[in-house]
Amino acid sequence: MLPGGEAQEHGPPASLFSGLYESIKDTAVGRWFGFAEFDAAQPHSGMYQFEGMCFGIIVALGLSLLAIFATRGYQRVPGRLRNFLEMCVEALRGLVRMLMGPDGDKHLPFLGTLFTYILVMNLLGLIPLFRSPTMALSITGALGLTTFFMVQYSGIKANGIVGYVKHLMGPVVFLAPLMLPIELLGEMIKPVSLSLRLKGNIGGEDILIEKLIEMGGWIPIHIPILLFAVFTSFLQAFIFTALASIYIQIVTSHGEEEHSPEHH
Amino acid sequence: MRTLSMALLVLTVVGLSSGLAYAFDQETGGHAAQSKGAKPEHGAAFWVTIAATGLSLAIAAGLGALGQSKANAASVEAIARQPEAGGRIFVSMIIGLALIETLVIYTLVIAFMMLGNVG
Numbered sequence A: 001m002l003p004g005g006e007a008q009e010h011g012p013p014a015s016l017f018s019g020l021y022e023s024i025k026d027t028a029v030g031r032w033f034g035f036a037e038f039d040a041a042q043p044h045s046g047m048y049q050f051e052g053m054c055f056g057i058i059v060a061l062g063l064s065l066l067a068i069f070a071t072r073g074y075q076r077v078p079g080r081l082r083n084f085l086e087m088c089v090e091a092l093r094g095l096v097r098m099l100m101g102p103d104g105d106k107h108l109p110f111l112g113t114l115f116t117y118i119l120v121m122n123l124l125g126l127i128p129l130f131r132s133p134t135m136a137l138s139i140t141g142a143l144g145l146t147t148f149f150m151v152q153y154s155g156i157k158a159n160g161i162v163g164y165v166k167h168l169m170g171p172v173v174f175l176a177p178l179m180l181p182i183e184l185l186g187e188m189i190k191p192v193s194l195s196l197r198l199k200g201n202i203g204g205e206d207i208l209i210e211k212l213i214e215m216g217g218w219i220p221i222h223i224p225i226l227l228f229a230v231f232t233s234f235l236q237a238f239i240f241t242a243l244a245s246i247y248i249q250i251v252t253s254h255g256e257e258e259h260s261p262e263h264h
Numbered sequence B: 001m002r003t004l005s006m007a008l009l010v011l012t013v014v015g016l017s018s019g020l021a022y023a024f025d026q027e028t029g030g031h032a033a034q035s036k037g038a039k040p041e042h043g044a045a046f047w048v049t050i051a052a053t054g055l056s057l058a059i060a061a062g063l064g065a066l067g068q069s070k071a072n073a074a075s076v077e078a079i080a081r082q083p084e085a086g087g088r089i090f091v092s093m094i095i096g097l098a099l100i101e102t103l104v105i106y107t108l109v110i111a112f113m114m115l116g117n118v119g
Helices: A018-024 A028-033 A035-041 A045-071 A080-100 A102-124 A137-168 A173-216 A223-252 B002-028 B030-034 B044-081 B083-116
Strands: none
Touching: A018 A028, A018 A045, A028 A035, A028 A045, A035 A045, A035 B083, A045 A080, A045 A102, A045 A137, A080 A102, A080 A223, A102 A137, A102 A223, A137 A173, A137 A223, A173 A223, A173 B083, A223 B002, A223 B083, B044 B083
């Protein structure tokens, strides 16, 4: 593939589901998933998609079980786990209120779950034998589509369907034939930019770590990048949540003329 | 202090284990792929793709760094002018930096796709 020695392409390090992927890759199930098209676009992408799906389901189940287990029963004085989780919820509520104003509590469940899910998925790739689901376009595309539908639903619920279309038509009515396609295109590009931003950042970071491991051999020269990747995992989760909350704020607070500049 | 030393120990073990995994894999399985045969013939499209990938990423990274430096400089100056608004300015700076960085990441994704199809 690249000029140079024949034994240069070592491939990404294996993870927990690599064996499963190798066994189903050439069967009818593997062809139904369509890993070959992903492999044609970017090397080893099919494996990333499959492992991403498995780890994504595991993370979702794990977080759900943690939430259910930590909140069952009444505790007059919260125990350690419940106290820690309440601190996390308070921090997320402060974050959402800072970004959306005091009426952001309505969207706290969605935005808080988004932040926690993306954060855990980003950090998962830094553990050996695990892979970040967010380096797969299928996972980030799903997150972007979910955010897109949530933004449209919030806009329609806050303004009504007529008010929402009037919001799309812009401030001056007779500019509507010009503003409507531009606004529609702006709405369509949002999930694309959200998903590609998250995938490119986390995927690029993880592939950089893989190449550094390959170059290092016995010497772990990838450790500084591992530490930096913890920071960028937090940062990317924060950016996704912040942009989602800004998009929701744009469509719901249409009454006040607080039309912040379009983010693409 | 004890949790810090425990955290450093865990980090060292994690960091060394991946290097160990690669070293063992190279001893057992990696060298089997070395006798794969002659190098394939590379046409002009191959070299042009390689050059285009490298050049596009270099330009994107350079211009992205210029844009981010302007955003950083403006926000640091604003914080110096009014330190009590530092939190809000910092959050706006982080969001702005990530939005500028997105364009560089788009170029990186296209570069991965080009490198995948180059052979």
